[in-house]
Amino acid sequence: MAIKYKDYYEILGLKRDASAKEIKNAYRKLARKYHPDVNPDNKEAEEKFKEINEANEVLGDPGKKTKYDQLGPNWQAGTEFRPPPGWEGVDVRMGDFGDFASMGGFSDFFSTLFGQAQGGSFSQRTARRSRKARGADIDAELTILLEDAYNGGKHSVTLQKSEICPDCGGTTIAGKRSCSACNGMGMTVKPRRLDIKIPAGVKDGSRIRLAGQGETGVGGGPAGDLYLNIKLKPHPHFTVLDHDVQVELPLMPWEAIMGTEVEVSTLRGYVKMKIPPGTQSGQRLRLKGLGLSKKGGEKGDQYVKIKIVVPKTVSEQEGDLYGKLAQLYDKKKSGLIFGKTRR
Known part of the structure; x- marks a missing residue:
């Protein structure tokens, strides 16, 4: 034939x-x-x-x-x-x-x-x-600064991802033998760098989904997704409370008593803030709209927690002045000075 x-x-x-x-x-x-x-x-x-x-x-x-x-x-x-x-x-x-x-x-x-x-x-x-099969999803952790969570921005991450073997073209065979480059799997694992946009307002534990950035599909199937689990790096000054942030502000006793104007650190820089007379230690003052972004475009608040700092040592002149204040306070409060009874 x-x-x-x-x-x-x-x-x-x-x-x-x-x-x-x-x-x-x-x-x-x-x-x-x-x-x-x-x-x-x-x-x-x-x-x-x-x-x-x-x-x-x-x-x-x-x-x-x-x-x-x-x-x-x-x-x-x-x-x-x-x-x-x-x-x-x-x-x-x-x-x-x-x-x-x-x-x-x-x-x-x-x-x-x-x-x-x-x-x-x-x-x-x-x-x-x-046979067609969807690629596996990838879970990865991304640690970012609090400032990045506030402003948003771009981050680069390097992931290990499976690709069609360049030596055998995914056939699993090189020459007559099983491909040594991929151990006969038809796929190799290589590092891949991704530039990722972080939206403003992400919180610790937020999960960002990047469609189609997971493992390669099998038999022409779709790729899986990449899920980034956000972790906020601890900040030396700010504490995160959901979408609000908090910072501690030390005040001298006379500043708390008389009231004053101070510059307070925020995630967008320093702002001036008035401290009302008679402010107490532990009291929280609010700076509206200076927290993290919420859904819908709103923002959380920043709270300023007051901490009254008492001098460890005083000069003779300062001691005399504090003594006079104590005498005046005794007359007004029947012997109570800062929560302690004078004997």
Whole structure:
């Protein structure tokens, strides 16, 4: 029976005197281009992928290549080929290449020359891998400064992500053997850097979803998502209370008694604040709208917690003045001075 000749060199885009390295490189390049994972639901690409693997199976194997090259003048593409006597029915066990048989088998031309490919357990693995499946989601933790949570901004993160193996193009095979670069998995894990926009108002424990930035899908399936779990780095001055923030402000006794005007640190810089007379230690004063952003564009508040600082030592003159104040206070409060009874 006449069988249409297949020009394997032309399929790989090579000349007939191509070296083994050129054959290997051409196969990898085309396998990556036409791999089913890269071209889901593309029958034309799938057929091309089969042709490429068939060509590599012959030209990448010295024994098969020698037999193929012996065809002589019949190599011209498009001619009808009748195999020489003794070539029919030669059985070749394909081993790791059984997966291509499971995709529809090699051509009649190949089967006539080298026998019918017989698949093995690798075929079953590839068949499973060729089914569409969504990639896994990735969970990662991102620690940011409180100032970044207040203002928003960009952050760069480096993640480990699976990609189609560049050596075997996801076929899991390099030459006749299982690909050593990916250990026969068809995928490699490489670091990937992402620039991420952090929205203003994120809190400790907030979760940011980045659609399609998770693991690569299988068999042309969609990629998973990336979830960033936000963690706020402890701030040396501010405490976060939901969408509000709080800072402690030390005051001297006379400032709390007489009242004063001070500059208070906020997440957007220093602002002036009036301290009313008679302010108590532990009292909280509010700066409206200087907290973290809420949904809808509103902002939380900043609270200023007062801490009255008592001098550890005083001069003789200061001691005299405090003594006079104590005498005045005794007359007004019947002996109570700062919560203690004078004896």
